[in-house]
Structures are given as C-alpha cells and as structure tokens.
Amino acid sequence: MSETDLSPEEKKRRGQRNVAIALGLTAFIVVVFLVTILKISGNIGASS
Amino acid sequence: MTDIPTRTAFAGPKDYFALLKPRVMSLVIFTALVGMVAAIAGGATIQPGLGAASLLAIAVGAGASGALNMWWDADIDAVMARTLSRPIPQGLVPKSEAAGFGLLLSALSVALLALASNYVAAGLLAFTIFFYVVIYSMWLKRTTPQNIVIGGAAGALPPVVAWAAASGSAPIDAWILFLIIFLWTPPHFWALALYREGDYARAGVPMMPNVAGEKSTKKQIFGYSLILVIAGVAPYATGLGDVFYLAVSSAFGAGFLMLAWRVLKSPPNSKEAPKQLFAFSILYLFALFAALLAEDLYTLYV
Numbered sequence: 072m073s074e075t076d077l078s079p080e081e082k083k084r085r086g087q088r089n090v091a092i093a094l095g096l097t098a099f100i101v102v103v104f105l106v107t108i109l110k111i112s113g114n115i116g117a118s119s
Numbered sequence: 120m121t122d123i124p125t126r127t128a129f130a131g132p133k134d135y136f137a138l139l140k141p142r143v144m145s146l147v148i149f150t151a152l153v154g155m156v157a158a159i160a161g162g163a164t165i166q167p168g169l170g171a172a173s174l175l176a177i178a179v180g181a182g183a184s185g186a187l188n189m190w191w192d193a194d195i196d197a198v199m200a201r202t203l204s205r206p207i208p209q210g211l212v213p214k215s216e217a218a219g220f221g222l223l224l225s226a227l228s229v230a231l232l233a234l235a236s237n238y239v240a241a242g243l244l245a246f247t248i249f250f251y252v253v254i255y256s257m258w259l260k261r262t263t264p265q266n267i268v269i270g271g272a273a274g275a276l277p278p279v280v281a282w283a284a285a286s287g288s289a290p291i292d293a294w295i296l297f298l299i300i301f302l303w304t305p306p307h308f309w310a311l312a313l314y315r316e317g318d319y320a321r322a323g324v325p326m327m328p329n330v331a332g333e334k335s336t337k338k339q340i341f342g343y344s345l346i347l348v349i350a351g352v353a354p355y356a357t358g359l360g361d362v363f364y365l366a367v368s369s370a371f372g373a374g375f376l377m378l379a380w381r382v383l384k385s386p387p388n389s390k391e392a393p394k395q396l397f398a399f400s401i402l403y404l405f406a407l408f409a410a411l412l413a414e415d416l417y418t419l420y421v
Contacts, residue, residue, distance in 0.1 A: 081128040091132035099227065102172055106235045109168045 126210045134206040138189055138217055139182030139224075146404075147181040147277045148174060153408040153415075154278025154296055155285045157359060160415035163286035165236065172235035173284040177277055180228035180244045184251040184273070186221030190214050191256045195322040201315060221252075236284035243283055247276040261323070264330040271304030272297075292359040295350070299407065302347040306340045306379060307400040313337075313382070313393035337383045340396070344379035348372035351407055360411055367410035371403045 077085070151174055159165065165173070189196065189207055193214050196202035206212040225248050233241035255270030275297045282293035312319055312326040313336060319326040327336040351368045354360035360368070378396040385392035 077128060084129050084131050087131050088135075091135070099231075102175065102231065103234065106169065106172050106231070109166050109172075110234070113166055113169075 127213055127216075130206065130211040134209075134211045135220060137206050138186040138212065138220060139179075140185030140188075141182075143185060143274075144178050144182050147274075148178045149405070150296070150300065150408055151177045151277040151281035153412045154281035154293060156412055156415045156419075157278075157292065157296070158282040158285035160418050161286075161290075161292065163282075165285040169235045170285065173232055173240065174281065176228045176232035176235060177244060177280055177284070179224055180232070180248055181277065183221045183224035183228055184248045186217050186224065187248075187252040188256045190217040190221060191252065192260070193217075195261075195324060198322045199315075199318040201318055232280075232284065237287050239287055239289070240280055240284035243276065243280045243289070247273050247280060250276070262325070264325045264327045266325065267308045268305050271301050271308075274304060275300035292354070292357055295353050295357060295359060296408075296411075298350050298353070299347070300404065302343060302350050303400065303404055305343040306347065306375075307397065307404075309336050309340050310382065310393040310397040310400065314390040314397070333387055337385070341379045341383045344375055348376055351403075354411065361414050363414055364407075364410045368407055371406045374399060375403050 155165070155170055155174065159170075189205055192202075193207040196205050197208035202208065207214055207217055225245075229241050229245045229248075232244050251270070251273035255266065255273055259266040259270055278296040278300070279289050279293045282296075283289050309327050312328050313333065316326070316328045316333075320329040327339065331339075351372050352365060355362075355365040355368070375396075378392070378399050382392045382396050
C-alpha cells in the first residue's frame with residue numbers, strides 16, 4: 072500500500088500504532104533494567 | 120472470512136490490546152496475586168519489585184495465549200455471537216499479526232519471569248501457554264466435549280506459577296488452588312454453554328450440551344459443583360485457609376450448590392437458571408480467593 076492510499080483516519084491510526092509500539096518497547100526495556108538492578112542489589116546484599 | 124472487508128489500516132492499539140483478552144487477564148492477575156501472597160505468608164521471600172515484575176510477566180503470558188487462541192480460532196469466532204466482535208473476525212487485525220504478536224509476547228513474558236524470579240516459574244508459565252494453545256485450542260476444543268474439563272488446567276495454573284515465582288517450588292497448597300479453579304471450570308463453562316448452545320453448535324464446537332444433551336450436562340454440572348464445593352473447603356484442612364476462609368467458602372459453596380440444583384431441576388431450554396449459575400460462579404471464585412488474600416495479608420501485616 073502506497074502512502075497516498077491511506078486516508079487521514081488511517082494515517083492517524085498508523086501513528087497511534089507506532090506510538091504504542093514505542094511505548095511497549097520502552098516499558099520492556101525499563102522493566103528489564105529495573106529487574107536487573109533489583110537482582111544485583113539483592114545479590115550484593117546477600118553476599119555482604 | 121472472505122466476506123469481511125479488510126480494515127487493517129484502521130486497527131488502533133486498543134484492538135491489539137483486545138487480543139490479550141483483558142478480562143481473562145484480570146482474573147489471572149488476581150489468582151496469581153493470591154498464590155504469590157499465600158507463598159509469602161507461608162515463609163517464601165521475594166523482593167516486592169521482583170514480585171510485581173513476576174505478576175506482570177504472568178499477566179502478559181496469559182495475554183499472549185489469548186492472542187494465539189484468537190489466531191487459531193478466528194474461523195469459530197466469526198460465527199459465534201459471543202466472539203464476533205473480536206479484532207480478527209472484525210477484519211481489524213490480520214491472523215498472521217495476531218500469531219506474531221502472541222508468539223513475541225509469549226517469549227518475552229517467559230524470559231521476563233525467568234529474569235525476575237526463577238526457572239521453575241518460567242518453565243511453568245511456558246507450559247501453561249503451550250497447554251492452552253496447543254493442547255486446548257488446537258487439539259481438544261474441536262474434538263471432545265471434555266475440552267474445557269482438561270483445558271481448564273491452563274486457566275488453573277497461574278496461582279501455581281506465581282507461588283513458584285515467590286518460593287521456587289510448587290507445594291501441595293499451591294496445587295489445592297489449582298484444583299479449585301480446575302474443578303470450577305466445567306460448571307462455569309457448561310452453564311454458559313447451556314444458554315449459548317446454539318452458538319457452539321453453529322461453530323461445530325463439541326460442547327457438552329450439544330454432544331451429550333442438556334439433561335446429562337445438568338447432571339454433570341451438579342456433580343462437578345459437589346466436588347468443587349468440597350475442594351473449596353480443603354484449604355482449611357491443610358492450614359492454607361483459616362476460620363474466615365472456611366466461613367466464606369462454606370457460605371458461597373452452599374449458594375453454588377443451590378444454584379446448580381436449580382439448573383438440574385430447571386425445565387428444558389430454560390436459560391434463566393444457567394445464567395444465574397454462570398454469574399454466581401464468577402463471584403464464588405472471586406470470594407474464595409479474596410478471603411484467602413485477606414487472611415494472608417492479615418497474617419503478614421497485623
């Protein structure tokens with residue numbers, strides 16, 4: 072589908088999908104980062 | 120599905136979210152939370168942040184199996200009134216995208232659970248997804264009226280997964296929670312099937328009412344209700360639940376049996392009694408798990 076085939080409404084939905092993907096990926100990265108920090112600090116706490 | 124115009128360019132984020140079966144997901148989060156808190160009340164320790172991440176992983180894993188189920192059952196969903204409004208039958212999300220979305224989320228959720236808790240829990244979550252998608256959706260659902268009886272195991276596993284996430288193991292008490300949901304599934308879904316019989320028959324899904332007949336289904340509903348109510352008080356016997364739990368479980372159990380009895384004695388084709396039992400069954404499960412949660416939180420913080 073070429074760019075011109077999309078109606079304004081369809082372009083709006085595509086934009087929303089893109090934002091949702093970006094937010095989803097960011098959330099996953101943040102969660103994995105936080106889990107890593109919590110795991111590391113837990114292990115440091117246990118070994119000291 | 121050929122008569123459905125493709126409207127995929129109109130799909131918004133909420134249509135992808137709908138693939139995750141949010142209502143089922145909320146029940147999974149709740150039962151998993153109860154399993155996790157029960158494990159902690161029993162002496163297991165998990166850092167609160169890691170516990171929350173584990174519950175998130177379990178919820179996403181449940182959502183992923185929902186998306187995979189909608190991918191596989193798109194043809195059935197399109198002919199049943201109850202499921203016609205799902206994103207794939209509506210032509211909003213292509214089947215292949217639902218499959219990719221479900222597979223991706225399955226992998227991410229299992230990986231996240233392994234990172235946040237342990238491999239026992241991650242393995243159990245992977246098994247739960249496999250069981251729901253492959254054993255239930257692909258194999259049992261269209262071949263046997265025992266589909267939801269056996270398939271119910273997938274819906275019953277989340278508290279066990281969460282228990283394992285907190286403790287690294289799955290002791291007998293965790294499996295009692297499993298048993299309660301497992302035995303609850305047949306009366307719950309057969310009550311639904313009794314007043315949605317036409318739907319399942321049209322879709323060619325061998326649910327108990329359209330295979331064994333209404334009378335036999337009603338008898339089986341009552342039989343399962345009886346053992347469910349007994350299993351419902353089992354946590355008191357093992358010490359998982361206390362007096363408050365026993366009282367809630369007994370009172371709601373009596374209500375469940377009364378409604379199952381009314382279904383058994385209801386005239387053919389009457390929808391009222393099955394509808395009431397279906398609605399009450401949700402309340403019953405919620406009440407039992409909420410009672411356990413309340414007791415455990417009381418033990419932990421008072």
